[in-house]
Amino acid sequence: MNLILNSLPGFAEALSTTERRFVGKDAPDQVRPFLSLWGRTEQTRLVCLPEIASELGLARVLIKDEGQRLGQGSFKSLGGAYALMVLFKQLLESHLNQKVQVPQLLSPTARDFARSVTVCCATDGNHGKSVAAGARLLGCRSVIFIHAGVSQTRAEAIGASEIVRVDGNYDQSVREAERVAAERGWLLVSDTSWPGYEEIPAIVGQGYTILAEEALRQTGEQGHGNPTHVFLQAGVGGFASSIAGYLAERLGRENLKVVIVEPDLAACLFESARAGELVSVTPTEPTIMAMLECYQPSLIAWRILEKLSSGFMTVTEQQAKQAVRRLADRVEEPIVAGESGAAGLAGLAAAASDGDMRAALGLSSDSRVLLINTETATDPASYTDIVGRAPAEVAAGRAENASA
Known part of the structure; x- marks a missing residue:
């Protein structure tokens, strides 16, 4: 089973005062004034995936689509x-x-x-x-x-x-x-940290809390209820720790299960959870989930994730490709997601389809799962090879459905 449940000594410890300053309830308030410098502050869309929820036996599956964030193609523009x-x-x-x-x-x-x-x-x-x-x-x-x-x-x-x-x-x-x-x-x-270099990566991560705040507001506005689970893809862990920290502080950590998803070819957090301490992994071959291809965790991210993550899991190259195609092939509101952007969905699909993992993570017909598409097709040629259509063609299908 490519899942490790969190049995680390720090699991369930409270976030420190410093961690709450950067990822807690008030963090987005620090970020918002700077967004005005972009000249565009519109929120990204939250899309309901009822066909995937039905297939996986879940109450709700929602995905926050960061592919168009600030015209930059990914959530990273916030950081x-x-x-x-x-x-x-x-x-x-x-x-x-x-x-x-x-x-x-x-x-x-x-x-x-x-x-x-x-x-x-x-x-x-x-x-x-x-x-x-x-x-x-x-x-x-x-x-x-x-x-x-x-x-x-x-x-x-x-x-x-x-x-x-x-x-x-x-x-x-x-x-x-x-x-x-x-x-x-x-x-x-x-956006990664090491001993002696911590504050700047923490500021980077603080920027990401804006999208988590938006997601909670949108779930309420759309009548979906708060998420019970969130599957977060990770490279060094900065994004995952920021979103996990904010959601746990807002919802109460007892009300949310956080699952970290990594490529099996670059699983430094997964291996750290296995070892019981922060470790780096030896590179083998590149992963198509290029934005997650990291072999040494961020120090400050690990400190948060060891406290908040219910589990750490890995996905294969084929599972990532399948998730990209699932989002592209939707009849209503197709989503252009790069291989890294679709990794959270790949993790959810694997976990919900496996009886042991499903039980271990408490996934059921009452579960409401939040995913985040962290990027659009950052490598159009690779995307076209996976999907069989160019990103613009998939996006055009969304525009046609919206105008129909």
Whole structure:
């Protein structure tokens, strides 16, 4: 069974004061003022999947579709760009020796200062795209480090001032970005953390709480009731820990089961749960779930997930592909989801279809499950190969249904 129930010593411990500051009930209030700098603050849609709920014997399956978030193609636009804005505000206040209001970050004075700032990070694609977009908005220079496995299509979509390709995997690109940033005095905006580097990834994660707040509001508005389960895909765990933390604080942890889903080819959280402590895993071969291809967990994410996650599970390449097709082939409201974006659905389908896992996670005909499509088709060629249609064709089907 590709599921490990949480038996860690920290399970059910309360979140710390610092963790609640970044992912608790009030976290979205810290993020919201900065969203106005994008010039577009509309929420993404929450879609009910009744055919999947019926097939899996569940009361509700809902998916929050982040594929169109802020025009950036993924939920990551809420994290990296937001963190950069927060950090740039601090730098500008220090430079001017005075307080600065959020709208002033786009002022001529701020733009002049921004020319002296270079921001960098490592990425599989989406986080770097967010940081680069924030840098363009503010007027900073951005240097984004990518690893050998990032496709040229994903690299070109980042839109950075400069792209640096690093031999090796994601974790090696993280280390190289850290090294160069320290050497050149650049601002490093990483979404993963390690000892001594924790606050900035926490700010990145704080940005993601906006989508969790939206999801709860939409479930209420649509009359679905609060979720009883949430299946969250994970790379280093930053996204999963932020969403899990916010939902648990809002709903009460006793009312929600959190399940972490990873590719079986890059399951660093799953293996950490098995080992009983944070561990890294040895890379074998690349996964099509490219945005989840991480081999060392984020330190701050692990601290939260070991307290809140009911279980950790893995999915195969074929299960991810099947989930992508399921969402694309819907008659009503087809959803364009990349392989990483559909991983949560892949996990739910596997768990609900297996008697042992279903019982272990308390899935039943009364269960209301929340999923999050974290990205659109970030590699259109790969998506077309899986689905048999281009992303635009699938999206066009949604537009036709809406106008019918």
